[in-house]
Amino acid sequence: MTLKTTTGPAERWLVLLSVCLAAMTMPLTFTGPAVALSRIAADLGGSPIALNWVTNAFMLTFAASLMAAGALADNHGRKRIFLVGLALYIIASLGAMLASDITRFDVFRAAQGLGSALAFAGGASALAQEFEGPSRLRAFSFLGTSFGIGLAFGPIASGLLIAAFGWRSIFVLVMALAAASATLGLRTIRESRDPDATGLDWAGATTFTFALASLTYGVLQAPQSGWTDPLVATLLGVAVLCFVLFVVAERRVRRPMLDLTLFRFPRFVGVQFLAAAPAYGFVVLLVLLPIRFIGIEGMSEIKAGQLMICLSGPLLFLPLLAGQLARWIAPATICGVGLLVAAAGLVWLSLTPPVEVALVAPLILIGVGIALPWGLMDGLAVSVVPTERAGMAVGIFNTTRVACEGVALAIVMATLSGFTAAQLAARGAAPSSDAAAAAQLLVTGNVGGTAHHLPAAGAAVLVEAYETAFDRLLIVLAAITIVTALVVFLGLRRGSAAEHQTAPLPACQEG
Structure with a gap:
């Protein structure tokens, strides 16, 4: 049974606006603390692992609870879960803003992740009920653009707020957006749930x-x-x-909660690989680059934010363009080519000296490559299941995406620490026994603390060791992105061919 829309065109677009406002807060929540990490560390203290949890606590709870949140939305009402999630998110953001130590801050960051999961799963699955056919793909392209707006303006907005009012002010912006989303959603989103739901x-x-x-x-x-x-x-x-x-x-x-039979369809598998694709080629850079620009290269938060716009700015308009191109070009081609372009940008970035003007072009190329598949991801995710189970589709896809991002960030930070430790040891800056601990401190952007830990090594040696390790990491990320591009292209293309030769996927049965 497929739910039909009962609201008019104007109401549907207001629902879209409400969900997009909520979606915009999530990349702001992700990038803002990364820009503010050095200020947070100076104010709240904390070990390197505690500072890593500033980002990882949010991603862990977001990823771990997304699929359950999608099932809750299908069972207990999409609007209800959407509003409960936003309420929890606002309370947790207020708690993080007022936190007096790093432990409390990390706990509230985890609560933010849980609230974000509920809000996103409820909102996206509610959105799937309002649009059908080509209009649904366009609506989810707008959702992807909303993420792009948050990613593009998050670093510079956070930098401006930090410079003017301190790091705690970054949470005021996300609370305001979440409150606006909840107010609009309360008035416009109609309650819906899966009519065949049997409980969580x-x-x-x-x-x-x-x-x-x-x-x-x-x-x-x-x-x-x-x-x-x-x-x-x-x-x-x-x-x-x-x-x-x-x-x-x-x-x-x-x-x-997860229909395992869906994995028989190559297109569904391809979509899951597509969800993981940006993790190594883009998302990890949203955390690593501000740390490098501010902590290692000594840039201001505002200057670092301006450079980050070069990376994420293409997400402002290219997801919508990709949604239009999908009418004439196969999504498999758009996604595969985009990821290869991103890989080329990563290689270019690894060969570029850390000079502000020189960094602009490779950052833009990475952003362009990721933005092309970005606008198709969410629409493809909800196209492989019946509309009634849109919450499950959103939960599966975004659980894959965010889980891969969280695990990727942990693996990449560990890899960067290993590369940096090897460089420190090779330069004689630290004995092998001390290099690992020093590297973990250095990759958080704390050059001064690392120099104090290794008094025999000057700051210039530490920066050089980090930069060499970072360039090697970029090559590894490019290789992973190339492999992912091939898997996504083959999976989506095989899925499309199979759909013409065999029974269509459930979503293709909609009127």
Whole structure:
């Protein structure tokens, strides 16, 4: 059974505006603290691992709860979950703004992630009920553009706020946007739910949440404690066990949170790889580049924000253009070419000296490459399941996306620490026994603290070691992006061909 829209065109676009305002807050929440990290560290203190949790706490709870949030939206009402999520998000943002130490700050960041998951899953699945056919793809292209606006203006807006009012002011902006979204959504979004819902799949939700949380926590802890540490080994073992239990639970329940039969369709698999594609080629740079520009190169927050606009600015308009191009060019081609362009930008960036003018072109090229598939992602995600289960589709796709981003960030930070430690040791700046601890401090952008930790090494040596390690990391990221581009292209193309030769996917049955 497919739900038909009952609202007029004007009301539907107001629903879109409400959801887009909520979506805009999420990249602001992600990029703002990255720009402010040095100020947060100076004010609240904290170890390198505690400072890493400034970003990772948000991503961990966002990723771990998205699929359950999508199921809750389908079962208990999309509008209700959307508004509850925004309320929690506003309260958590206020708590983070007023936090007096790094531990409380990280806890409120985790609460922000939970609220964001509820709001996004509820809002996006509600949006899927209002639009059908080509208009749905255009609506989700606007949703992608909203993320682009948040990503493009987040760093510079955060830099301006930090310079004028201090780092705590960055939370005022996101609270204002969330409040505006909730006010508009309360008036315009009609309540809807899956008519065939049988209640939340508690076994699936619990096992999956624990699996993803354990996996992410284990990967985050490994650089500090080592992969053979008992805690890390236990966390990874729990993750594997919970994933196995999750598969068993989903195969037995009548109405699963994740319909495992969808993985028989190449297009669905291709969409999941597409969700993961920006993680290594783009999202990690949103955290790493502000740290490098401000902490390592000594730029101001405003100057760093201006450079970050070069990276994320193409997301302002290219997602909409990609949505239009999809009428004549296969999405597989658009996505594959875009990711290859991003990989070329990463290689170019690795060869570019850290001079502000020289950095502009490679940053723009990376942004262009990522923006092309960005506008198609969410529309493709909801196209592979019936409209009634749009919450599940949103949950699966964005769980894959955010989970990969969280795990990618943890892996990339660990890799950068390893590369930096090797460079410090090679330059004689630190003995091998001290290089790892010094590198973990240096990759947070704390050159002064690292120099104090390694008094024999000058600041210039530390910066050079970091820059060489960073350039090597960019080559690794480019290689991963190229492989992902090929998998996405083949998966989406095979899926499209299969749909013409065999029975269509459920969403293709809509009138």
